[in-house]
Amino acid sequence: MSNAEENVENDASRxxxxxxxxxASAVMRALGSNPKGxxxxxxxxxVGLARSTVQRIIAALEAEQLVEPVLTGNGFRLGPALAQLIHQTHTDIISIARKSLESLSEHLGESVTLSCLSGKQNIIIDRVVAERELRVVVPMGQSMPMHATSDGKALLSTIPEEQVREWLGTSLEKLTDTTLDMEGLLAQLNEIRRTGFAxxxxxxLVGVSACSILVxxxxxxxAVTVVAPTSRFNMHFESFKVALQECKSDIALFAGGR
Incomplete structure (x- = not known):
């Protein structure tokens, strides 16, 4: 039985x-674990509820923009109102980091993001989209697969291995041919803990690569992340790392981190 199902059963008599x-919380947690919808x-x-009950809950959440239909018309995902709530929660960090993110994006000519842990997920709380024809646009406020994204791996490196296994389970979804398995991920997390880079x-996604630094x-x-088409990423990887280190120093100076 899933945690969501247990929570629903425990609350049945309330x-x-x-x-x-x-x-409603169980429904949103289920959608949070499945960002594609x-x-x-x-x-x-x-969540262990009747479909008719879920339909009523989804309708109420959609009215508040907490969920939205998937563009393909096949299901639902978390909505923009949730991203706005997360954004407001982290307003201080966002306001501190914004200028540094804009400078980083302008300097590299690539899209950059700012992410954090929210529950057992990594959430993008701010982004700057590159002003160029071929660019990567990362969705705001949605959880991304932690085991397959650089910011997700950077943030996972801050928790113990046992907790990583608990959060992700034993079988990691194979999204592309290069997606890591659990043992490969754990080995990489050890290196990220040593260097701070992921x-x-x-x-x-095929054709898209990224690198992140913990802040x-x-x-x-x-985590601050540079996201780029793989061809440019491979060409400029070392300069991305240098620029990320400078961005980290700028943000940490005013964000109270050590």
């Missing part, structure tokens, strides 16, 4: 209002 909140039937299976070469702040560890 007063109606609290039970509705518990069920889930159908109503799949959500119902994840990279992902087409492990999440300590008064709100915990964050």
């Amino acid at each position: 007063p109606g209002g609290i039970q509705v909140i518990a069920r 889930l159908t109503l039937t799949a959500i119902a299976q994840h 990279s992902s070469c087409e492990e999440h 300590p702040t008064f709100m915990g560890p964050h």
